[in-house]
Amino acid sequence: MATKTGPTDASVDEFLGALTDPAKRTDSERLVEMMQAATGEPPVLWGSSIIGFGSRHYRYASGHEGDTALIGFSPRAAALTLYLSLDHDEFAATFDRLGKHKLGKSCLYVKRLADVDETALGALIEASVAAARALESQP
Numbered sequence: 001m002a003t004k005t006g007p008t009d010a011s012v013d014e015f016l017g018a019l020t021d022p023a024k025r026t027d028s029e030r031l032v033e034m035m036q037a038a039t040g041e042p043p044v045l046w047g048s049s050i051i052g053f054g055s056r057h058y059r060y061a062s063g064h065e066g067d068t069a070l071i072g073f074s075p076r077a078a079a080l081t082l083y084l085s086l087d088h089d090e091f092a093a094t095f096d097r098l099g100k101h102k103l104g105k106s107c108l109y110v111k112r113l114a115d116v117d118e119t120a121l122g123a124l125i126e127a128s129v130a131a132a133r134a135l136e137s138q139p
Helices: 012-017 022-039 092-098 118-137
Strands: 043-046 050-053 056-059 065-068 071-075 080-083 107-110
Touching (some): 022 043, 022 071, 022 080, 022 118, 092 118
Antiparallel strands (some): 043 050, 056 065
8 A cells, every 4th residue: 555545534334335336345345344353453444445454564675664554455446456465475375266366566356255265365364464463563
């Protein structure tokens, strides 16, 4: 997530209620449940369209630093975009079990949750939260 995107006081329920695609709304509500269970944190709208859970501070070797959610997602028009903190190679077998998806540098793109194995998705969410927490605890 971009550093200019931060937590807001906007209502996640209102944001989800405004989604016009009922399947995307249902999938988003399920992702809220899964990510909230994995983090123990409530959903917060970051910027205008990212639902994030928890937060962590990061600092790159370049000196650039900021705050971001431990994990989050956005119900974009083309796909549900999940923001993960995972080494894709380390979790290649889990991604293979996941089903229909695409990967970006730190994003997982899924058109519909019905297209993926929810157990594999849950494992990726849990692993991503653990990795994000581990990153935050590094000096």
